[in-house]
Structure formats: structure tokens, C-alpha cells
Amino acid sequence: MQEHQHPSPPLVACVNSSEDVTQLVADYLRQYGFRAVTFVTPIRFGTEPLIKFVTDLQPDACIFTVSIPYAESWQEFLSLRRAAPNVAFVVTTTNQRAFDEIIGPIDEERLELFGKPYDLDEVCRAVRRALDRRAPSAAGDDHE
Amino acid sequence: MRFSEYLVSLPEEQQRTLTDDLTVGCGRVALAALLHRQDPRATTMLGMLATAHAALREALAELGSEAAYGADRPDNAISEVTVPQRWETLVAGANADVIDGWLSIASEMARDTAAAVIANIEVVTIREMLLALLDALTTVRNDTLGGQ
Numbered sequence: 139m140q141e142h143q144h145p146s147p148p149l150v151a152c153v154n155s156s157e158d159v160t161q162l163v164a165d166y167l168r169q170y171g172f173r174a175v176t177f178v179t180p181i182r183f184g185t186e187p188l189i190k191f192v193t194d195l196q197p198d199a200c201i202f203t204v205s206i207p208y209a210e211s212w213q214e215f216l217s218l219r220r221a222a223p224n225v226a227f228v229v230t231t232t233n234q235r236a237f238d239e240i241i242g243p244i245d246e247e248r249l250e251l252f253g254k255p256y257d258l259d260e261v262c263r264a265v266r267r268a269l270d271r272r273a274p275s276a277a278g279d280d281h282e
Numbered sequence: 283m284r285f286s287e288y289l290v291s292l293p294e295e296q297q298r299t300l301t302d303d304l305t306v307g308c309g310r311v312a313l314a315a316l317l318h319r320q321d322p323r324a325t326t327m328l329g330m331l332a333t334a335h336a337a338l339r340e341a342l343a344e345l346g347s348e349a350a351y352g353a354d355r356p357d358n359a360i361s362e363v364t365v366p367q368r369w370e371t372l373v374a375g376a377n378a379d380v381i382d383g384w385l386s387i388a389s390e391m392a393r394d395t396a397a398a399v400i401a402n403i404e405v406v407t408i409r410e411m412l413l414a415l416l417d418a419l420t421t422v423r424n425d426t427l428g429g430q
Binding site: 154155156158159162163165166169205206207232233234235236253254255256257258259 | 286289290294297298301302304305306307308309310312313316317333337393395396397399400402
């Protein structure tokens, strides 16, 4: 008898400068049936280790936190997204008002943004939506 | 003063810490409210509630409230020797329905507090919401361990 192989649940990488936050988000994602891994990014430490982590791991989705300094952190996000065009992204940020002032509006139909302290149910649903609309063309440019 | 105005008045590191503490505190309460129906390990639940309490108390202090220093500090030295292994066994010794109700209330309060921060209301109101949430978490813990 041939056994049916079920596909693995989507793998989501949680990226933040706080280990407590990444662990929380990963724990919550698992309640939604995702697999989750964490990556803690020291502030102003460059993106190379993160890009290597994501490109080696090839998660289905990534929750990235744009932190202070916002402009620099946003550029790091854009670099990561260019390096991992098949990954679906959801963005969180320390302060959405400051993000809006410094970065400006983003196309939220393609990239959802949540300010802290975010509702984890909403973030998990956003990951599902990001996975649903994931396509090669989804790796285009937002406000670069 | 509204929250965003207060937040940007802080040094960068404190801005990150405050929003992270609010995220962890409110998020761990929400997760505890989800998990407790799955009969987790009692120490997992108590640890999660203690983590939430500590993060919210830190957030309250970062918001300039001296009440944070007077808030009850749950004793983290709970071991599997002193409590039953499973959560359902632990709360069965107290009043499971009451604890279930308090967890739901705390979860709603955490959600409202996070929403209030995002809505950028006055810091003084957020402090009051955090104090009420800390009280609710203390009640959950005290009622849960009351029979121990």
C-alpha cells in the first residue's frame, strides 16, 4: 500500500533583536500549525549573517522587524528580500508612526506591516495571506 | 502625553525595550489563554504567566510609573516538586472555571492594552490598564496556587 506523504507545514523564520520576542512569535506560530525558527539580530551588526541564515534555510515566510534606526533597518530588509525572492515577508516595527514618517507608506496589499505591541493572531493570519499571495513577482520593490 | 510622543522622548535602546516588553507581556498572556485548554505542563503555564507579569511590570516602570515597583512579584521558584505535573490537575485543586474566567479576562485586557498603545492614547491611561492587567495576572496565579 502506498502511503500518502503530507507536505510539511510552512516554515516561518522570526527575526528580531530580542530573543524574548522571537521565541514568543515562534511559539504562537506553532499554535497556528506553522513550523518556526528564530534568528536574533544584534542592532547595527550588518545583514550578512541574516541573509546567509535565510538563504541557507529557505523558509516559506519570514517575519522581519524594522527597528531603530528605521532607514538603516529598512534597507537591511530590502537587501534580505532581494536575496530571498521566494520568501513571503511580513514586517513588524518598533513604532509604526515613526516608521510611517521616516520610511513613508508601503504597498500593504503586498507587504503587511504591524507596529508593536502587535496582535499575534493578526500577525499569524498575515503570514497565511503572505504565503497565499507568494509568487515570483511578489519579490518586487516597495519604496526602494 | 500620548504614547508615541513619550516613546520618541526615550533613548533608542529604551524605545526598543519598552515596545518589546509590551509585546512579550501582552503576547504571553494571549498565548497562555490559548495553551491552557491543551493541558500543558503546570510549570510551563506558571512560567509563561510569570514572564508576562515581569515584562508588563518592566513596561510599567519604563512608562514612568512608580506603581511598578510596588506590584506583586510572583515567586518564580515553582518546581514540579511543589505543583502537579499537568495544568488541569493543578487547577482542579482550585476552581477551574474561575481560573478559566480570569485567564479569559486577562487575555482580553492584554489585547485591549496593546490596542490602546497602537491607538496612541494617553500614557496615563496605558499605565492604569497595565496595573489592572498585572492585578488580573496576580489573581490568576494566586487562585491557581491557592490550593497548594
